[in-house]
Structure formats: C-alpha cells, structure tokens
Amino acid sequence: MSKPIYVLNGPNLNLLGTREPEIYGKATLDDVRALCEARAQSLGRSVVFRQSNHEGQLIDWVQEARTEASALVINPAGYGHTSIALLDALKAVDIPVVECHLSNPAAREAFRHHTYVSLAAAGLVSGFGAKSYELAIEAAAGLSA
Ligand code: CA2
Numbered sequence: 001m002s003k004p005i006y007v008l009n010g011p012n013l014n015l016l017g018t019r020e021p022e023i024y025g026k027a028t029l030d031d032v033r034a035l036c037e038a039r040a041q042s043l044g045r046s047v048v049f050r051q052s053n054h055e056g057q058l059i060d061w062v063q064e065a066r067t068e069a070s071a072l073v074i075n076p077a078g079y080g081h082t083s084i085a086l087l088d089a090l091k092a093v094d095i096p097v098v099e100c101h102l103s104n105p106a107a108r109e110a111f112r113h114h115t116y117v118s119l120a121a122a123g124l125v126s127g128f129g130a131k132s133y134e135l136a137i138e139a140a141a142g143l144s145a
Contacts, residue, residue, distance in 0.1 A: 002045055005140050006069040007036050007133065008061050009051035010077030016102075024102045025129035032130050036073075039134045043141045045070075055079055055086065062089040071096045071140035073133065080105075080115035090120035096143035100136040101126035 009029065017028035027035075033049045040047045048069070052058050058079065065072045072095055079086050080099070090097055097120055104127030105112035118124055122143055125136045 002145060003068060003070040004046040004048045005040060005071045005073060005137060005144070006061065006065040007033075007047050007049045007073045007137070008058055008065075009049075009075050010058060010079045011053040013051050013075060013077050014053070027130040032133050035130055036133050036137055039137045040141070043138070045137075045141050047137065055083055059085060059089040062086070062093060065095065066093045069095055071098065071144035073098045073100050073136045073140050074117060074121075075100045075102070075133075076115065076117045080117045081112060082116075084116055087116040087120055090117060093120075096140060097121045098136045098140045098143070099124040099126075100132050102129050102132055103127060 013029055016024055016032065017026055029051055036047045036049055050061055072093060074097065076086060099115065099117050099121040105115065123139055125132045125139065128135060
C-alpha cells in the first residue's frame, strides 16, 4: 500500500465557498477534500488533507511529508507569492511536488504571476476551480508509487 498523497492548503482557503465565488468557485474546502479523497480512491491511493493559516505549520507538514507521504499537492495560497521559507522546505523533500491553484494566477494581478513554490514543483495545475485538485492528485499519483 502506497503512502498517502499529502494535500496541503494555505491561508484563507478555509473561507472557500463563502466569498468571491466568481474567482474561486462555490465549493467549500470540505467539498474539495471529498473530491480529492474520491479521486485518490479511484486511483488506489489515499490522501491526507490539511489547511493552515500559519506559515510555520505548513512548513512542519511539508517536513512531515518527507517521510510520511508518497507525493505532495500544495495550494500555498498567498504564501506561494511570498514565502522563501516554504520554498526551502519544499526543496528539501525528495517526493514529487505538484502546485495547485483554483484560479489562474497568471491571468490575474501582476503580484500573483510569480510563485516561489513553482521552483520546487514538478508541475502546476491552475485555473480549473476544484477540478484543479483532482487533476493535481492524478498528476501526483502518476509521478509516485
Ligand atoms: O487560486 C488559488 O488557489 C490561489 O492560491 C488562492 C489564493 C491566492 O492568493 C492565490 O494567488 C491563488 C487566495 C486564497 C484565499 O481564498 C479565499 C477563498 C474564498 C474567500 C476568501 C479567500
């Protein structure tokens, strides 16, 4: 049995489904969790799904994933654009990292065009709402055993 795919979510994603549905969709984070679990199960895999508003907590989970996960899907939210510390943690993992965004940051404000996380990611899925997560799980499963 493979180790789980860790799905980590950054700041403010706990508010998903409550505001800005035109950008982020109507699904709540619990809906996204259910989609990830179902997609992983269909691929014979499992997920550990977590969200934190705290940079250090996310870094602790990335470090945990080094030994406990087969692959890592991360929506770093705002920290993707700012956090060198998160990038450093991601660069220290040997498992595949897939970056995931609900919206398409490249089509939004200029400050969203760059993410540090991309420097440590095998690839990026963005712009498909909750479906981005399903595609990211698929990619992560395909890159890991
Ligand atoms: O599109 C994404 O998934 C983002 O990672 C979401 C981040 C944003 O800073 C990135 O540029 C792109 C924002 C997450 C905040 O999510 C909210 C959802 C609903 C209501 C309020 C915030």
